[in-house]
Amino acid sequence: MATILPIAQIIIAALLIIAVLFQNRGSGLSSVFGGESTFYHTRRGAEKFIFWATIILAILFIAASVAYFFI
Numbered sequence: 001m002a003t004i005l006p007i008a009q010i011i012i013a014a015l016l017i018i019a020v021l022f023q024n025r026g027s028g029l030s031s032v033f034g035g036e037s038t039f040y041h042t043r044r045g046a047e048k049f050i051f052w053a054t055i056i057l058a059i060l061f062i063a064a065s066v067a068y069f070f071i
Contacts, residue, residue, distance in 0.1 A: 002071055009064045016061055019054040023047075 043051050 005068045012057055012061045016057040019050055019057055022050050
């Protein structure tokens with residue numbers, strides 16, 4: 001278990017990085033400094049899947065970190 005957990009954590013971290021990079025919130029430099037769009041946007045299809053996958057991967061990463069801490 002002590003050898004499997006760090007490998008799983010590395011894989012989850014790589015998938016989490018990819019999921020975060022796939023999310024494109026806004027284009028342009030204004031979105032970096034907190035610029036907001038003026039219209040309401042709902043997530044649909046692949047965008048919704050990537051959003052929820054990011055949340056699940058983050059929870060799994062935190063759980064793996066806590067589990068590795070206690071082992």
